[in-house]
Amino acid sequence: MSDVSIGRGSAADLFQLLRDGAPHTRAEIAKSTGLARSTVASRVDALMDMQLIVPVESGASTGGRPPSQFALNPQAKVVVAADLGATHATVAIADLAGSILAQHTDPIAIADGPEPVLGWLIDSARALLRDLKRTRADVAAMGIGLPGPVEFSTGRPVNPPIMPGWDNFDVRGWIRDHFDVRVLVDNDVNISALGERAVAWPDVDDLVFVKVATGIGCGIVSDGHLRRGARGSAGDIGHTRVSRGSAAACSCGNTGCLEALASGSAIARELGVANGSAVIDLVKSGDLAAIQAVRQAGRDIGEILATSVSLLNPSVIAIGGSMARVGEHLIAGVREVVYSRSMPLATEQLIITQSAAGAQAAVLGAATLAAEHALSPTGISEAFALA
Template identity: 40%
Template sequence: MTGRTPAATQGSGPWHPDDGPGRILELITSGRARTRSGIARITGLSRSTVGQRLDALFEAGLVREGAASTSARGRPSRALHLNESAGIVIAVDIGESRTRVAVTDLEARVLADAVEPLALSEGPEALLGRITATVHEVVRDAGAGGRPIAGIGFGLPAPVDYEAGHVLGWSIMTGWDTYDIRAHLRADWPVPILIDNDVNLLTLAEHRRFWSDQRNLLYIKAGTGVGSGMVIDGRVHRGSQGAAGDIGHAHVSGFGDPQCRCGNQGCLESLVGGWALARDLGGGRPGEEGDARSVVEHVRRGDSRAIAALRKAGRVLGESAAYATSLLNPDVIVLGGLLGTTGGHLMAGVREVVYQRSLPLATRQLQIVPTRYKSHAGITGAAHLVRDHVLAPATLDSALAAGSSPFPAP
């Protein structure tokens, strides 16, 4: 795969008689149809045509059929499932101070992973070289060295041009702007490489795993930095240049204008980000900048100043969340990040202000909840990003029509 990576299509439209095996697989993976008769009923295709479409998926190793069972009408049927072992996904979640590398199956289940203390300050060439070495180790640990690689999903703590696959604009990733990450990785893996902002991957993981029945979701990550991701009408919304959801660097009035690390003043992150709270609490060692972990340590020790600061931060964050609620009218707001999952102090402030500031129509059925993920959310999102792309009907049908395997041999 070369050049730009097109975005995968989610939520395909009405069935068309010419639709190929890719749409059949979509029906199976979405759970809309899990038997031959169910596929025939939804598509209007004959049983023989359904069989032909399925044969292509069986031959590619993408679908497996379970043992026969008897339905309520007494007709035996076999449940159809995605063959999660047909390929593996390499998932990489780069953080500000640590990077997680994992190998997953096609259901985004982690087969093996490793966490490395890799610093962004090392620069792209050195850091990607170390990540490459770690990937080889993790693939070996997973016992997956002989299995085809479906693709690589990469999460970055920075704005990302999703189509071009590189960091774009100001970020904490100094020296990464426009660096060709795909070209670097493709020297080892000539497979689809999907690169996105880390919060978009958290959003994708949350939606696919827990909220797939909701069409509109807002995810807010409150950690050392602050960001958000949006699912609108079932799709991750990235904006024109990948800058959608950069809530942390929107100005918030009425709370002073402290200096933000982006260079502006009065950004939300400069008020509620983990580094900002650590600054106010004196959470870092002399000459060092504190982070969300240092704040959480204070809170877990019962530090009353830290608890009060986190509750106040929740109310400030709630101001931005209330504005987003009026603008987007989400079904659910999910609060994640290290600060968002520490004792409910931040959540209480967010809920209080959102329900005060937003119109009743926007909050009538709104759910504001903490993330259910304890770990691996970024990795799971990266795996779903790859799966959505390689199993997109158009992508899959093109590969099958060319007579090639949907996943390259390792």
């Protein structure tokens, strides 16, 4: 068994210096850590035995033999990523860099309950692993996004309004009974924020991702960290009161909520069409009533986000979810209100834009969540305990 115990100078601890994917030499590592070269050499050998790092092209020589360099091997393990939405579900296999290797999507209703939905997830993940000629032993962790509040420390949904049968369900425990791997469960908007940041804004430490679909919510990255709140409900802006909506009844039992006025289903009701997809079709066909309704929904969202801008001072607000496909009409409404109601200092360099990750944001975020754990000292020790 290789030395992967956590602690100063352990292989798992030293590996954190190599996670950036850039080549490093033993001498550079010794200088950075202050460890003896013999200690560094043994730890590097342990990581190479586990195939977590691999040799890369030698660095420039300063005389004598060119120094050997090593870098992260993202193929050493894989992670399972799942985006479980209200009416669809996607499962993917990704490498340790978060790159998707294979994925599968089916029309699955979250209201079917936890066991049927999670059973589909397990079956689909196993099928993808077989296609990739990978086994359960290759899986370092699993990340799952759910369309409702999640207590991240336990992985249990908390009073999710559109998920009957899921409240306080032990998602992590059920998965591990059927697929023994470390499982991380979070709200789908939170993981979408991680996915959006990974794809488009890796150097931005303050970002808000807004999902506008059947519901409305946002994921908050502040000072480089995802902010979940005490019980996982941070960013639940869909149930914040909007000034013009005093009579609009919301599924949460209150009236005047943003979700009751500006979600895809709310706009569809206003226009007398079946769903948000029909609204998108009308907007793309140039229907004036639909364009005006979407623009007003953007203003309503902007009203809430203006307060968020003052509170959080983000650099970027990315608008995602299915309704983002209406394009600039929704975003124009958001910008109109945010830029007019927020302080100039907060908006001077603020970018409000359509999500770059699009429909992939959540599954990419789930992969990022799982890979981040897999590459942590704890994750390395778990995944390679039998190496």
